[in-house]
Amino acid sequence: MSQHKQERAVRTRERLLRAAAEVFDTTGYAGASISRILERAGLTAGAMYFHFKSKEDLARAVILEQAADLDFPETESGLQQLLDMTGYLAVELKTNTLLRAGVRLAVEQNEVGLQEYSIYEWWIDRFRQELVQAREKGQLHPFVDEADFARVVVGAFTGTQIMSQVSSDRANLPELIAAMWRCLLPALAPADVVETLVIPAGGTAGTG
């Protein structure tokens, strides 16, 4: 392919991915139709089949690329960074279409007929890295298993965002994530470390 054709192919794929995310975010998987996605992207079926063979293919791409539009705040590494990342995600889930659709489809992927665990592994590893930094900074209790705890954070965040969506269309998500951290932090770090942290949307992290 020429340079020009390659660039055009990348842009076409991008338009399809974003149009699919918009439709999945609004209507869910079952309610989404390829014709509506194509209409939204302003493209023909021929242009699509070069990149995606089916609605399922589009859903898989939206799941796997859910984090593509994120721009994580870079503060201090370690526990503060982990708090800031999850606080940022809680806010982004209100407006970031690719993230919203990707998280929704990841949770409902049983319905789609997919088994894409790799996106969960990606998040676990992302959070684990911050816990490893926290360990190196001497922030963690000696008994904390960084990989196990990172998986618990992904699980707790995933379940909490579902509960927030059902109860308030995600309006209370930042507040619920702040409450989650007030509960979890004492399992990660001693009180004198916890007191130095700031929980986004939750004030200071001291336990009293």
Next chain:
Amino acid sequence: MSQHKQERAVRTRERLLRAAAEVFDTTGYAGASISRILERAGLTAGAMYFHFKSKEDLARAVILEQAADLDFPETESGLQQLLDMTGYLAVELKTNTLLRAGVRLAVEQNEVGLQEYSIYEWWIDRFRQELVQAREKGQLHPFVDEADFARVVVGAFTGTQIMSQVSSDRANLPELIAAMWRCLLPALAPADVVETLVIPAGGTAGTG
């Protein structure tokens, strides 16, 4: 209604609920059809409309009555009871059709067009009661907020069961819930209390 007719109505509703749970568990909401549910129940549409007006009505009932077939182990009240309940749920999710379907639909209810937060509130309150017992027994750290922590446990369990379903069709769920508790318990109770607890599928709870 006569006594006899009332009993028959209760049995009919029961058969519909269980047939719906079986079909939703296997095919999900979008894939389920009323005709398949009626066929499974051995009933006619006329018999159904007295109890449920639509597929959505059936889904709501399966969500709200997901715990109807559970028989929680009664051990010691407090933290051990909470561990035993979640360990029992992790095993039941492999075979208890009403629970499986109810949990699946609760997670995917966005897709169904429902907003039934009350089932999450029910679980939060169930777990909160055990934390209140734990408080009365002197098991908890002074700073633990029972209601907030109960919500975190429901969120973490919900997210963990999704991850287990996607990664292993729930085969590793008891083990993941055990790992979850090894991470969470130090946030709830001092080490000398944690050491007295037994985590189902996870050996003793000491943090080493």
